[in-house]
Amino acid sequence: MNKYQLYKLLLKNESLKERRHPMFEKNRFMKFLAIFMWLYYAAILLFMGVTMAIGMKGAYNGVAAFHVLDGWAFVVLIVDFWIRFLLQDTPVNQAKPYTLLPIRRSFLMNVYLIRSGFSIGNLYWGFMLVPFGLIALAVPFGWMAFIGWLLGWWLLCVADGFCYLFVRTLLTRHMAWIILPLIIHGALIAAMTVPDHSWLDMPCTMLLNGFSNWNLLYILPVLAVLGVLYYANFLLQNSMVYNEIGKKEEVEVKKTAKMNYLNRYGSLGEYLKLEVRMKTRNKTPKMQFAMGIGFMLFFSLMMYFTDAYDGGFMKSFICLYNYIFLGLTTLIGVMCHEGNYLDGLMSRRESIYQLLRAKYYFNSFLLIIPPLIMLPLMIAGKMSVWMNVGYLFFTVGVVYPIVFQMAVYNKDTFPLNQKLTGKQGNTMQQILSMVILFLPIGIEKLATLLLGDPWGFILLAVLGLAGIITHKMWLRNIYNRFMARRYINMEGFRATRNA
Numbered sequence: 001m002n003k004y005q006l007y008k009l010l011l012k013n014e015s016l017k018e019r020r021h022p023m024f025e026k027n028r029f030m031k032f033l034a035i036f037m038w039l040y041y042a043a044i045l046l047f048m049g050v051t052m053a054i055g056m057k058g059a060y061n062g063v064a065a066f067h068v069l070d071g072w073a074f075v076v077l078i079v080d081f082w083i084r085f086l087l088q089d090t091p092v093n094q095a096k097p098y099t100l101l102p103i104r105r106s107f108l109m110n111v112y113l114i115r116s117g118f119s120i121g122n123l124y125w126g127f128m129l130v131p132f133g134l135i136a137l138a139v140p141f142g143w144m145a146f147i148g149w150l151l152g153w154w155l156l157c158v159a160d161g162f163c164y165l166f167v168r169t170l171l172t173r174h175m176a177w178i179i180l181p182l183i184i185h186g187a188l189i190a191a192m193t194v195p196d197h198s199w200l201d202m203p204c205t206m207l208l209n210g211f212s213n214w215n216l217l218y219i220l221p222v223l224a225v226l227g228v229l230y231y232a233n234f235l236l237q238n239s240m241v242y243n244e245i246g247k248k249e250e251v252e253v254k255k256t257a258k259m260n261y262l263n264r265y266g267s268l269g270e271y272l273k274l275e276v277r278m279k280t281r282n283k284t285p286k287m288q289f290a291m292g293i294g295f296m297l298f299f300s301l302m303m304y305f306t307d308a309y310d311g312g313f314m315k316s317f318i319c320l321y322n323y324i325f326l327g328l329t330t331l332i333g334v335m336c337h338e339g340n341y342l343d344g345l346m347s348r349r350e351s352i353y354q355l356l357r358a359k360y361y362f363n364s365f366l367l368i369i370p371p372l373i374m375l376p377l378m379i380a381g382k383m384s385v386w387m388n389v390g391y392l393f394f395t396v397g398v399v400y401p402i403v404f405q406m407a408v409y410n411k412d413t414f415p416l417n418q419k420l421t422g423k424q425g426n427t428m429q430q431i432l433s434m435v436i437l438f439l440p441i442g443i444e445k446l447a448t449l450l451l452g453d454p455w456g457f458i459l460l461a462v463l464g465l466a467g468i469i470t471h472k473m474w475l476r477n478i479y480n481r482f483m484a485r486r487y488i489n490m491e492g493f494r495a496t497r498n499a
Helices: 003-020 025-055 065-071 073-087 105-117 126-141 143-171 175-193 201-212 216-245 260-265 267-281 283-305 312-331 351-379 385-404 427-451 455-469 471-484 486-495
Strands: none
Touching (some): 025 126, 065 201, 073 175, 105 143, 126 143, 201 216, 260 267, 312 351, 351 385, 351 471
16 A cells, blocks of 8 residues: 555545544534534634725825734734634544554654645635735735735744644643743733834734745745744654553652542532542643633733723623633533543432532632733723622523533533543533523623613622522532433443543
8 A cells, every 4th residue: 555545544534533433423513503603703704804904005104904914913823823722633643543553653643744734724814814915915916916925824824733733742741831832922912012013013024025025035934944843743743642642641659639628528528629630630621721721811911901802892701701711611511521430420329419519619619710810900990890790690600500501411421631622512512602602791781781880790790699599409400300311321421431
C-alpha cells in the first residue's frame, strides 16, 4: 500500500468513526443545529465584512479601510485562537487508533498537521474578509492585490492554528501551560489598547500591505515562521504520541488535602470532597474550569479597556456569561462525568440526592469568583452593582434549577481525563444552553422597560432568592425522577463509558 492509498484509508476510517460512534444516532438534530449555527455565524461575518468596508471609507482621515482592519489583525487572531479550543482536535488524539499498526508515526503526524493547516476552519474568516476585500481592495487596487491580501490573512490563520496545536498539546502535560497564551495575549491586548497609539497597528498594516503588493520581503518571513511552527508541532506531537494515545499516566506520590473541615457535614461533606477532587485532579474538569476563568478575564479586560461592549445588551450578556459559564460547562452534563463510576454511587441509599446537593452547593460557592473578576468594572462604573446582584441570585436560584433537570435525562458518559472536543452533548443540552443564555436577559430587559432601572435586576434577584429557599424541594424532586428511570440511565452510561 503506497502513501496515497494509506491517506485515502485514513480519510475513510475518519468517516466510519463518526458514523459508528454511539452518539451518532442521538445527535442528528444536533448536527442540523450545528450546520444552522455555522451558517448563522457565517451570515454575521458576511454582514460585518460589508458594513465595515462601507463604514470605514473615509472615516479615518483618509486611511484606506483595509489598512484599518489590518491594524487589528491580532484581535482577530486572538479570538480565532480561543475559539479553536471548542472545535479543533490535536493530531495526537486523531492518531489514536493507529499506534499499534505498522504505520510510521512521522507519516501520521505529517498527514494530520497538513490537514490541520488546510482545514476549512482556517477559511471561515473568509466570510468577513472576502466581501470586505472586494469592496475596500479589489475595486480600487485590482484583483492581484486582493488575492495577495487574502493569502496573507489565510497564512496568519494557519500560523494561529499551529500555535493553538502547540499550546493544546502542552496542556495535556500540565494545566499550567494555559498561562503561556494568557500572558502573550494579555501583552498584545495591552499594547493595542493602553498606549495612545497602538504599537502593533503599523507592523500589522505593513505586513498585510506587503502581501497585497506581493512583496517577497514580507511573504518569505511569514513562510519561514510557518515552517518553524510546523516543525515544532511535529517534534512535540511525535514525542507525545505514546504518552497521550496510550493514556500513560505518570503517578506521583504526593500529599493531598484531606479537607477534614468537611467531615462535620457527614455524607454531604464526602460528596463535597468528591466535587473538589474532580475539579482539581481530572484533566477535563480542570480544563473546563481554566477555560471558564480565561474567557471571563478576556471579556472583562476587553470591556474595561475598550468601549466596544458599553451597549446595554452586551453589558448584560457579559455579566450573565461570567456568572453562568463555570456552572454551565459542568452542570449541563450533570451526572455525565459520574457515569464513569455511577454503579458504585448507586450502591448506597440516597447517595445520588447527597451528590446533587453537593454539586449545587459547590457550584454556588464558585460564584464568588465572577464578582471578584468584575470588581474593577464596577469601580470604573462600566457595570452596575445591581446588575451583578441580580444575575448572581438569578443564576443560583433559577438557572441552576433549570440546568439540574438534565440529571434526569443525561445518560451519556463524559471522559474525565481526555480531550474536551468530540461527541459530548446531546440535542436537549444544546437547546437548553441557548435558552439560559438569553432568557435571563429577556426577563431583565422586559422588567426594566416596564418598571424602570434597577427594578429589572431586583426582579431577577427575587426570583433567584425563591429558588434558593426552595432548593431542597426541587433537588428532592429531581432525585425521585432520576431514581424512577435509573436503569435506563445506567444502561446508557455503560454503553458510552468507553466510546
